[in-house]
Amino acid sequence: MHGGSYIERPVRRPISTIGSDYINKVLNEDPMHFRQIYRMYPEAFLKLCNILKEKTPLRDTRYICVEEMLATFLLTVGQNNRYCVTRKTFGRAYSTASRNFNKILKALNTIASTMMVKPGVAVPSKIRESTRFYPYFKDCVGAIDGTHVPAIVYGRDVSSYRNRHGIISQNVLAACTFDLGFIYILSGWEGSAHDSKLLNDALTRRNELKVPRGEKFFVDCGFPNRRQFLAPFRGVRYHLQDFGGEGRHLENARELFNLRQASLRIVVERLFGIFKLRFAIFKSAPPFPFKTQAKLVLACAGLHNFLNKECRSDEFPIEPDDEYLSQPSLLTETEDEVDILQTQEEQRENANEWRNNIAQEMWRHALNEDNRD
Structure with a gap:
């Protein structure tokens, strides 16, 4: 209230919890179905989330957890889903789906070199x-x-x-x-x-x-x-x-x-x-800029090595x-x-x-x- 007038503050748009609710639900359901969708079992998924948190600057935001960001990325690269599909799955805006994807891509590229296999000293x-x-x-x-x-x-x-x-x-x-x-x-x-x-x-x-x-x-x-x-x-x-x-x-x-x-x-x-x-x-x-297309190959090569180790079955x-x-x-x-x-x-x-x-x-x-x- 100033000078007899009232300034109305903008109302913050309510934040959707669909994404976090969804990922928490599927992590506790059929592990084989989870592997088919996300290319790994729930235990491996959570382990990868912990690796990303420990070895990169990636962190949960106020409203979006790393688990949801990684799930968005895996749906895109594993199923070749477009943002219009992932945004519906997680109840997010198109820009948010894009931002989550690129955060994971950047994090995976940061640690990709450490995920490469080193040849052993023994004869294969x-x-x-x-x-x-x-x-x-x-x-x-x-x-x-x-x-x-x-x-x-x-x-x-x-x-x-x-x-x-x-x-x-x-x-x-x-x-x-x-x-x-x-x-x-x-x-x-x-x-x-x-x-x-x-x-x-x-x-x-x-x-x-x-x-x-x-x-x-x-x-x-x-x-x-x-x-x-x-x-x-x-x-x-x-x-x-x-x-x-x-x-x-x-x-x-x-x-x-x-x-x-x-x-x-x-x-x-x-x-x-x-x-x-x-x-x-x-x-x-x-459907990304060419530099992103090239980075995707490196990121997924690191993911492959992780899966080759964690999902040998x-x-x-x-x-x-x-x-x-x-x-x-x-x-x-x-x-x-x-x-x-x-x-x-x-x-x-x-x-x-x-x-x-x-x-x-x-x-x-x-x-x-x-x-x-």
Whole structure:
């Protein structure tokens, strides 16, 4: 009251409790249904919430808890739901749903590097327990490959994001273990970029891919053969489906090497298949600015590793990536691989000789076993 007049204060809009009531309810209902919707069991969900609170600045607000923010994010990436769906589920405004999503995205990107798997010092069991692979591949810790994720890009850069299938995409490079965990991931490259360029970038950037001394990764025909990156022989069969059955009718050491190398390297293709099944948002172009699309890949890679550890009972069919299936059966040089520095060429000559020695030793042992049979 001032000067005989009354100033009416604005009435605060009542805050909805639908979201908090909903998440508290579903956390205490059927855990299998919760896992189908949110890609994890309630116990893992609450554990992830605690990790976000402990390791990032993310906190409950006056009206919205971290649990609701995370549920909003998981509905979006796991079910490919739009904000119009999540806002209805949680009784929030469109802007609030967007804000909650981006808070979780930022928090997950903050800790994503700590969620990457570190290769073990021991020989991977998949190699150690098989005479087909041991001792030839005893120093190999995983596989590296690229995959394409549909993208939305505007402006004059659109053409550079168009991949060889004519689809606008970002090219994503990943290194993984034989236990289906991401060791490293690099997103945001144009769909037209060659995989070898992504690998060179990954090895030279500030947060680079670190290859432990003496250890190696399997790579495919999109990469040059190096001491740390073991590629198949060119000009002979390579894909598993090219060999048929158990790989009968192998003609020489190079074919045997390629068969066994591909049998291990396919783990990265299976990982991409699982990744896109878990996070349906990557089956189509995410409706966000491109920088956000790139950050989503890193955030979901960290989430995948968390789920790979906490939800080991999850089962996924082996679903090789489309890019893998579309590769030619016979390997040939590409223009990008010919255009390399002389020092790299010298390294490749040494690596090729080393690879050939492995193949010859493998072939001799295989022939001796056949003769004994």
